Amino acid sequence: MRKNKNLESKRPLTISAQDGLVDQETYFNKRIASENLSNYILVKRGEFAYNKSYSSGFPWGAIKRLDKYENGVVSSLYIVFSLKCDQVDPFFLEQYFDTDRWFDEIRIRAAEGARNHGLLNIPASDFFDINLGIPSIDEQIEIGRFLEDISKTIALHQKKLCYKRLKCKINLTMFALETHFYHVDFNLVSKGSRLNIMQCVD
Template sequence: MKSKQNPEVRFPGFAGDWVQRKLRDVVERVTRKNKNTESSLPLTISAQHGLIDQITFFNKQVASRDLSNYFLLENGEFAYNKSYSNDYPWGAVKRLDKYEQGVLSTLYIVFKPTKVNSNFLVSYYDTNRWHKEVSDRAAEGARNHGLLNISASDFFDTELKVPVEKNEQEQIGEFFKQLDKKVALHQRELTTLKQTKQGFLQKMFPKEGESVPEVRFSGFTGDWEQRKLNTVFKDFIVPMRDKPKEFSGTIPWTRIEDIEGRYINGTTSGQYVSKETIKSMNLKIIPKGSLIVSASATFGVVAIVNNDLITNQTFIGLVPNNNFNVDYLFAFFKSTNIQKKMKRESAGSTIFYISRKQFEEMTGEFPILEEQEKIGNFFKELDVIIALHEHELDALKEMKKAFLQKMFV
């Protein structure tokens, strides 16, 4: 079958066929060593950050102390890491953008573009178009110590299709460069929002041993009241260990994967339990308006229950008394102080586990209902903004993925 000559989507004004080139014809291999220790910055490849220094990424240097025999990489040069993973089944190729220089293990293959637009090449290696070229040349079944068995000569023998016109290469490269900037901006904004939320979760709830928080809405001055959770919740529902034997009904059977942001609405597995099964197995329904909090396994997971449901023993269901706001209680369990307290309660277990009795006896500080409502609504609105940013970021990533598929051959 004849391979495609041109991409599915092109910028207007370009009509000429793309041409096939060997990589060695459009780039030049770089083998310079760091002999005089021009750089003391060892690099690694990250999915999100590209070529990044090891200390930033790993919190430590994994390279040897003597870096003189490492490759010296200059800004704008590329590196192919033959290490493979789930994210990178055929390794990864990234350009050095963050630093003027850096050093890499000689296991990497380093090169610089000579007859192809650099930004075009960055985007090309964000696609999967080059994977088959590498897989055809890597020795079958010869993955050794996490590395693909492909020589530098074979890597430079791989072929790629490029536009004949330099202007088309430049436009494609610039398009994805601007798209990457937009993705990075949204990622930074999302990170800042999440950090801001964590700051408020620390400052808008009293620290241990104190009766008022550091940050408070105006108009509220009284001390918060310390309470045991058995005075805050009227029921503590511990799910049965047994999984329903039959799924045919209307009550959702839910798992941790069914949590969407701050809520658990139903089941994505399509599994529902009948009232007859619930009765015969003595299963526990967690009612709408409750909270579920992880009592074992994954630590610190909390969700508001939007519909009556059945869940597994990962969670305990907490049914609030009428004079407690569920949005406040959600934030309460997310607060820094309570997360630490829950961790302490589970100490001594080989895995995270808190019993019903420990939940009932746990203490926390609670303001009057009006202040609870203010705090609960504040965090609810903040979560809406965060979810919106996450949605926008996901949409941008999907858009980039679609364009990468359609704008390269």
């Protein structure tokens, strides 16, 4: 695995089920990673990271693609990989991993009942042996772009909704202050093929 031995990145990342790979300090509003990041795994833009800890909606862990930053680092407990097969579209795969279609492949490879503080016991070699049912590359591209557009639309509407709620809250606060001033008393799977993935290496 590719270590951050030259401190190429000083940005510790964490996986958010909703936001993907994000800056840990910004997400938690504090630093959780150790001061020395040289033993962390370096992740570059476009690569995937698998967090083997379960979370809400992801009982077999979460896999996210780094697209917000040029690079970052994750704990050595993560499995980091990139695609080496040109018959797999990264945008499609990113959306695929947001579904539960790959859970069974992890479940049958994870040691029975082997969870250490919520962390799945699945070696990298077993993880890279998983089979994913995916459509042809042309279908992947079409589906991936379609789902990506939907995600962007949802995110845009969520931002608008948050803005409307904030504006409403501000208005209510202003009116409350104004009232108080004047009246003091008173939130596809089709044909299967084998996914060829590789772990990031030096």
